[in-house]
Amino acid sequence: MTKQKIFLVSILSFATFSTLSCTPLLALEDSKHQEKLNPNGPLMYTGEGKPEALAKLNMNALKRLDFRVEGASCAICLGRIRKRLESTKGIAKVAVAIQKPYGVAVIFDSTKTEKDKIFQAGLKGEKEKVLFLDDQEEKLDKMPFILIPKFNSLVKS
Secondary structure, three states, X not given: OOHHHXXXXXXXXXXXXXXXXXXXXXXXXXXXXXXXXXXXXXXXXXXXXXXXXXXXXXXXXXXEEEEXXXXXXXXXXXXXXXXXXXXXXXXXXXXXXXOOOOEEEEEEEOOOOOHHHHHHHXXXXXXXXXEEEEEEEEEOOOOOOOOOOOOOOOOOO
């Protein structure tokens, strides 16, 4: 065999071997990634309700709070707000729209927390001047299966 043929064969066998050996790893990584994707689409960030926390809620006192966020301009800032809200006692679910207009939806137990406490928790430790505007609060009969903020890029104003 000539040097060119040997070189070509070695490259092809290396490419075949590396493709075969890496494919299961890539598929595994993709399947893990797929599980973490949000079923609402790429524009929403939804927290998962913790079953033990949900069990302690008064389902007859559930309320939904939607509000618009101004001053937070990136997904990381909005993610911090979401995490702070999720860690607040009495909050069952939180969803954040990470594309303008930025919106947040919160499901909470009105016997354990109220709107002002939710706003304080969301702004706690925030370095930027962030405002929560146009809040809408409503009573719920049951826990929604999917939570999408009313203020989002999908709704035409």
